[in-house]
Amino acid sequence: MFDIELLSVTKKYAGTEKAAVQGLCLSVEKGQILTLLGPSGCGKTTTLRLIAGFERPDQGKITLRDRVVSHRDSWIPPEKRDIGMVFQDYALFPHLNVIDNVGFGYRGTDKKGRVQEVLQVVNLQGFEKRFPHELSGGQQQRVALARALARKPVVILLDEPFSNLDAELRVQMRVEVKEIIKDAGATAVFVTHDQKDALAISDRIVVMKDGVIQQSGTPREIYQYPETPFVATFVGQSNLLPGQIGDDGQSVITEIGQVPCNHTHNLARGEKCYISIRPDSLEVDPEGSIVGKVKQWTYTGESIDAVVDTVTQKGTNQELLVHIHPEKIVQQGEILRFKVLPNFVAVLRSDREFS
Numbered sequence: 001m002f003d004i005e006l007l008s009v010t011k012k013y014a015g016t017e018k019a020a021v022q023g024l025c026l027s028v029e030k031g032q033i034l035t036l037l038g039p040s041g042c043g044k045t046t047t048l049r050l051i052a053g054f055e056r057p058d059q060g061k062i063t064l065r066d067r068v069v070s071h072r073d074s075w076i077p078p079e080k081r082d083i084g085m086v087f088q089d090y091a092l093f094p095h096l097n098v099i100d101n102v103g104f105g106y107r108g109t110d111k112k113g114r115v116q117e118v119l120q121v122v123n124l125q126g127f128e129k130r131f132p133h134e135l136s137g138g139q140q141q142r143v144a145l146a147r148a149l150a151r152k153p154v155v156i157l158l159d160e161p162f163s164n165l166d167a168e169l170r171v172q173m174r175v176e177v178k179e180i181i182k183d184a185g186a187t188a189v190f191v192t193h194d195q196k197d198a199l200a201i202s203d204r205i206v207v208m209k210d211g212v213i214q215q216s217g218t219p220r221e222i223y224q225y226p227e228t229p230f231v232a233t234f235v236g237q238s239n240l241l242p243g244q245i246g247d248d249g250q251s252v253i254t255e256i257g258q259v260p261c262n263h264t265h266n267l268a269r270g271e272k273c274y275i276s277i278r279p280d281s282l283e284v285d286p287e288g289s290i291v292g293k294v295k296q297w298t299y300t301g302e303s304i305d306a307v308v309d310t311v312t313q314k315g316t317n318q319e320l321l322v323h324i325h326p327e328k329i330v331q332q333g334e335i336l337r338f339k340v341l342p343n344f345v346a347v348l349r350s351d352r353e354f355s
């Protein structure tokens, strides 16, 4: 059962040349967290606002749990859509304490009981009398989430909810927010341009670019088997190379040699394609067939992130990003040999956009 369905939704703002979202189709199952991920201007916020009813589509149909909220002549306004919103800046009322912020707009019976219930869900018992300025960023975030959950909405929409948090709290809040949403059994759509947020919190990710969907799938599918060059480089780092499927059907012949891969998207032998090799898929090995010179490297603690210059079979230069085990001592200018591990190698169709 789907709680949210968008069918061929298009929205073009007045005075703009291109549609902000074009022919968007997506669905979210009950209890799932879906993330809209993409760079600035790709149409994520517009999609969220269309679901909330703050914008009206030019074309298409939007359904929220069996109720058509937007289609041709039918239109349900935002306040009647049964939606909870969590904004980037939390939008708490500074003059109201936690109880009053959470209970604001609640119209059901037993408001007091429900507020206590959600404060327990977000783990804020004991903070009832505090005002927003007496709370940390993470606590304010949980108050905003509690307010969104209080009315038991059909869906919760979260617009970049972690962008005002420092790096450490952000990592902690990803786990907490996911747990809270799951415990409440809520269906949620979450907007971010941060791939780590998306991979950590989502059941499914929709990667967008220029108002259209590039790929949708589970975090693992998106990371391990990107389908377009854009997805391969936007979600994680990647080395992209042109090639063609090898005669064994399980490798790709590229300018740096024959690369093994586990998944060829059913492309035929000899068919042209691109290949995405994650930096973790290149391993230092004295027997490896790829020879490269270390151009620069950075120690991150978890790995040594190196840029390596290789010479292709055509005699041209090809830079590769490589994550080397952090215990290895690496020198600039050093010549190393690498082999490719097939697990994070993805084949991309060559007819997909390359940018």
Ligand SMILES: Nc1ncnc2c1ncn2[C@@H]1O[C@H](COP(=O)(O)OP(=O)(O)OP(=O)(O)O)[C@@H](O)[C@H]1O
Pocket: 013, 014, 016, 019, 020, 038, 039, 040, 041, 042, 043, 044, 045, 046, 047, 193
């Ligand atoms: N009210 C508006 N009027 C005109 N154009 C708009 C309006 N809102 C958004 N746009 C345009 O629509 C496109 C999509 O914008 P949108 O805010 O949905 O992108 P986004 O992916 O959420 O970006 P960001 O991450 O920067 O918030 C952009 O080109 C933007 O300039």
